[in-house]
Amino acid sequence: MFKITPNPPETDAPTDSDPTSPYSTLDPTKLNDAAERALDHYLKPTTPQPPRKPSGMFVVAPQIDNESLLAHACESMASASIMLSDFAALLDTPYRHTLLGIQQVVMLGELAVNRALDNLEPPTRN
Template sequence: MDKLIPDPPIDTSTPSDEVTQTEALIKDREAIKRALDYYLDPPEQYAAKPRRPSTMFVVAPEIDSESLLAHACESLASASVMSSDFAANLVGPQRHTVLAIQQVIMLAELAVNRVLDRVELPA
């Protein structure tokens, strides 16, 4: 009996097409790896030099830790109030961003307060 429908088409892809595609993928992966290595692990000639803080403003070495922590706490409280005032004048995503920054400041203030609670006063 004769078939009305012909046999399925023969696969026209050749092994060389698959090899070419595989080689292209390998080259892409190598390029991606080089790019990531360059940006995430730069060569020594491009590596960032160690940061050397400016000595224009220096904290006096004889100041005790409690005073430094108290000053940090007051600075964080001021930053929290400033960000709250600033957020009051904003709307939408900018307001949410400033309020998130304020929350981070408040968490830092809480941490500094906890350390201040643990500081032992000199006898």
């Protein structure tokens, strides 16, 4: 179907006296300032942020050995796996599958931590 569209109104070319033209007064200084601001916005490096200092509220003591850390991580992941499994039993099918998928990821992480514990060389006691 052909729709008739009206022609735009005829206007004269913009001149210096046209108050509606945004380009009637092209001041080179204003254009240069605008270009500098645009380039600075995109290309000027931002001031570096000070290094982030982590909160000391939940800090793991630095003197704890790797074996203890891995054992604790393994126990935490095993607990999370059991909680997810128990909670999944209470839900209907679509949500149960999602929760069991999360539980499987946690269980695989637990297996990886267990393997790291098995491969860890026990420190020699003097």
